[in-house]
Structure formats: C-alpha cells, structure tokens
Amino acid sequence: MTKKLRVGYVPLTDAALLHVAKAKHFAAARGLDLELIRESSWANIRDKLILGHFEAAHMLAPAAIASSIGIGQMETRLVAPVALGLNGNxxxxxxxxxxxxxxxxxxxxxxxxxxxxxxxxxxxxxxxxxxxxxxxxxxxxxxxxxxxxxxxxxxxxxxxxxxxxxxxxxxxxxxxxxxxxxxxxxxxxxxxxxxxxxxxxxxxxxxxxxxxxDCPEKVLAFRADWAESNAADVRALAEAVGEASMWATDAANRKALAALLASVSEPGVSAETIAHILEDPIAASGPVVAAAGLRLDPAAIKAHRSHALWLFAQMVAAGQVAYSPALADAAARVYRPDLGPEILEPIDAPRAFDGPAFSPDDLPAYLAALRGPPRG
Structure with missing residues (x-):
C-alpha cells in the first residue's frame, strides 16, 4: 500500500535529493508517493509544516531549531532525521x-x-x-x-x-x-x-x-508529534534521501542529475548552470556562474548534532536568543540521526574563515570569543 506524503520545498538547488528520491523512485520503492509542493518563501514552508498542510519539508535548519525552541514563532517541536546537504550559498x-x-x-x-x-x-x-x-x-x-x-x-x-x-x-x-x-x-x-x-x-x-x-543548510523536517506517530514513514523517506544521496554523488550520474535539477528549476536555468553549481569551488571557473560547493554526499546529509549546536551558537551571537544549557540541548535534539539511515562517514564541525574554532563541547567559551568586540 502506498502512502502519500506532501513535502514542501523552495526552488533551490539543495532541494535536489527530494527530486531525486521521487524521480528515481527511491521513495516509491519504500511505499511512499511524494507530492513535492513548491513554495516561494521560508515563512510559508514553516507555517504550512506546523499547521499540517505538509507532512515534511525542505527547511532551513536554523528555522527548524527556532520553531523547536520557541523563538520567532509559536513553539512547535520539529525533528530532522537527515540533512539535505551542506554549503550552497x-x-x-x-x-x-x-x-x-x-x-x-x-x-x-x-x-x-x-x-x-x-x-x-x-x-x-x-x-x-x-x-x-x-x-x-x-x-x-x-x-x-x-x-x-x-x-x-x-x-x-x-x-x-x-x-x-x-x-x-x-x-x-x-x-x-x-x-x-x-x-x-x-x-x-x-x-x-x-x-x-x-x-x-x-x-x-x-x-x-x-x-x-561545511556550513549546515537545509534539513528534511517533520513535526515531532507526527514523526512519533508515523515513525516508519519518517524512516522510509529518510532512507530514500540517503539512497538519493548515493545516486547523486556517483560521477556516472552527474549529467543526469544536472538535467533533472534543470527540469524542476527556474526558467532559464540550464543543465550547464546546474553542473557549474555542483562543481568543487576550488576547481570551478567562468564568468557566468561560480560553484557553490554544494555537498550532497552521505556524510553531508548526516543529522550531526554538532551542526545544530553551531547554528544555535550563531543565533545567540546574533542576539536572537539567550544562551542556556537547556536551550542548547533542545536545539541539538532537533537533529535525530536515530530516525535516519546509518551513515558512517565522518563530518567535521563547521569552520568559519575568521574567529574562534567551534567546539560543541564548550559553547560558552566559543560564544565568549565569537561575541567579542568587532575587529577593525
């Protein structure tokens, strides 16, 4: 029996794995019929997921954390069994x-x-x-x-x-x-x-x-209560994303991936443009596009809790929330690798070009260094 899941997304290249999971039938093979619903804004994505118009969503990872800890919106716990990639901006x-x-x-x-x-x-x-x-x-x-x-x-x-x-x-x-x-x-x-x-x-x-x-970006988000009641479907979709990740990062599929993403992208976005975007940023060149360093590989989709804590720390540094161990723990619990596929590949914590190195084990020390006076 097939179960229909409505999944909201914003037209960005890092929605790739959802399109692959549908087009290559990785979700269908697990009994899921994905209806991918395009939205123009992240506020729409958040609100429609929270209100039950979507079962799942391509979602900004910090927005999932903010909703879960009750800032910027009514508090609604969300969970993310997998990320949908790293980098891309x-x-x-x-x-x-x-x-x-x-x-x-x-x-x-x-x-x-x-x-x-x-x-x-x-x-x-x-x-x-x-x-x-x-x-x-x-x-x-x-x-x-x-x-x-x-x-x-x-x-x-x-x-x-x-x-x-x-x-x-x-x-x-x-x-x-x-x-x-x-x-x-x-x-x-x-x-x-x-x-x-x-x-x-x-x-x-x-x-x-x-x-x-390795900047954390989007996650596959579910309402926590829905995920608890539909754990098999959550795992099935997360595993389909995992299979899509392996397909997308196989060099033999690069041309097909670019063509697929161009077909679901904005008018005027060619497969060549998508191919450039997917290139290694160090190797990429050309006057029209620049590589975004978008990572779709299995290590990049692991819901690593150190990434959630890095994002929480940026929220604190931006003055959006006050630090507390309880809120840090709540932010980390949004990432639920136990609900997703087993991913053994290691992934490092994000590393900014400037400022202190991040350690998820000592957020107060990191924040104290990060929020020091601006340097001229």
Whole structure:
C-alpha cells in the first residue's frame, strides 16, 4: 500500500535529493508517493509544516531549531532525521558595490577578511557624508545566509546591527531586489546567485565555503508529534534521501542529475548552470556562474548534532536568543540521526574563515570569543 506524503520545498538547488528520491523512485520503492509542493518563501514552508498542510519539508535548519525552541514563532517541536546537504550559498553584490570594494581593497580580493575591511571603509565614508546605509538581503532571520553575512561583516569591524541594513526577501525575489536597487547585495543559495550574474545585475563576491566550510543548510523536517506517530514513514523517506544521496554523488550520474535539477528549476536555468553549481569551488571557473560547493554526499546529509549546536551558537551571537544549557540541548535534539539511515562517514564541525574554532563541547567559551568586540 502506498502512502502519500506532501513535502514542501523552495526552488533551490539543495532541494535536489527530494527530486531525486521521487524521480528515481527511491521513495516509491519504500511505499511512499511524494507530492513535492513548491513554495516561494521560508515563512510559508514553516507555517504550512506546523499547521499540517505538509507532512515534511525542505527547511532551513536554523528555522527548524527556532520553531523547536520557541523563538520567532509559536513553539512547535520539529525533528530532522537527515540533512539535505551542506554549503550552497554565496554573497552577491551590485556592480557598483563590487567596484567600490575593489577600490578600497588592499591585498588578495578573494580573502573575505580583506573585502570585509574594504566594506568597513566604505561604510565609514558613507556615514561621514550622511549617506544612507548599505542594504543587504538574506532569506530569513533564522538562516545560515544571515549568519554568514554577520560573520563576514564582523571580520572587518562592521556592526551588522548598526552600520548596515539587513532585510529579508524570499530566494525567488532576490535577483529582482538587486535589479531594482532595493539591496546592494545579498546572501542566497544556488541557483539565485548565478541567475543574478547571468542577468547582468550582480557579481558573486564570495562563495559559501570561503565563508564557512561545511556550513549546515537545509534539513528534511517533520513535526515531532507526527514523526512519533508515523515513525516508519519518517524512516522510509529518510532512507530514500540517503539512497538519493548515493545516486547523486556517483560521477556516472552527474549529467543526469544536472538535467533533472534543470527540469524542476527556474526558467532559464540550464543543465550547464546546474553542473557549474555542483562543481568543487576550488576547481570551478567562468564568468557566468561560480560553484557553490554544494555537498550532497552521505556524510553531508548526516543529522550531526554538532551542526545544530553551531547554528544555535550563531543565533545567540546574533542576539536572537539567550544562551542556556537547556536551550542548547533542545536545539541539538532537533537533529535525530536515530530516525535516519546509518551513515558512517565522518563530518567535521563547521569552520568559519575568521574567529574562534567551534567546539560543541564548550559553547560558552566559543560564544565568549565569537561575541567579542568587532575587529577593525
């Protein structure tokens, strides 16, 4: 007997494994009929999952944690048996801001520390002239995109709460916000950075792995109460995602994966664009797109609790929640590897390009170092 599951997703390349699980019949082989329902915003995804319109969702990992600990929304416990990948974001800026950063840069422009310090000089000059603050977009208050912007800015001595404006826009609207001048730059996931470049409205400044190596991104989220009552279905879908991960990372399937993702992506997104996005960011080159370092391999989909704690720490550093051991434990319990496939491949904790090394065993010490005064 087949069971239908409604699964919400936002049109991003890191929804890949859900599309693979459906198209390659990995879910069907486990008795599941996936109805993948496209949404434009992460708020819609969160609300429809919480209200029961979806059984599962492609969801920002920090948003799942925020809902579970009761910040930004009514408290609703969510669980994630698997992640849906690591990395995938980039910071894209307008041509005008890119040129200004170039003029202020002193050294290797590929170094985020250098561009962050160049940004600080631009901010200071604008303040002296009484000009409006620069505006940067990100996709949701509780998102790694938001935290990557903050980490980058603080490395140059820019206070993200005082010196610039940070605003939220859904991923499908990002290119248009930059085109119309509503933002000077943004941090978003693939393929939207590449689309901004292809449209001639933006330039990719830094890919995600240059900012945070192995950055946790999206998870396969369920309401905890539904997961407890439907444990077999949760495990079946998680195992289908695991099989999709193995298929997607087989080099022999790379061309087919790119074609599949192009077929379910935005108009104008070619298989070639997707193939570039999936490349190793160190090896990638070309003026139109840049690799996002998106990892879909089995190690990258393990629901590793150290990743949940890293995200919780970024929430604390951003002033979104106060630290407590109880809340840290609740954040870690969102990740439920016991409900997913057995994954033996090791994965490191996320590592930002600047600041203290993260240790899940001593969050207070990490936070004390992370929240020190911005460095100029």
């Amino acid at each position: 980039a910071i894209t800026v307008s041509g005008a801001l890119f040129d200004a950063l170039r003029q202020e840069a002193e050294g290797d422009f590929a170094d985020p520390r250098l561009t962050a310090k160049a940004l600080a000089r631009i901010v200071a000059k604008r303040q002296q002239k009484g000009e409006p603050a620069l505006t940067f977009g990100h996709v949701f208050p509780f998102s790694s995109h938001h935290y990557q912007l903050r980490l980058w800015m603080r490395a140059g001595g820019v206070d993200p709460d005082e010196d610039v404006r940070l605003v939220v826009a859904p991923p499908p609207f990002m290119v248009e916000t930059l085109r119309k001048g509503h933002v000077d730059g943004f941090c978003v996931g693939a393929p939207w950075n590449s689309l901004a470049v292809a449209a001639g409205v933006g330039i990719i400044l830094h890919t995600g792995p240059a900012l945070v190596r």
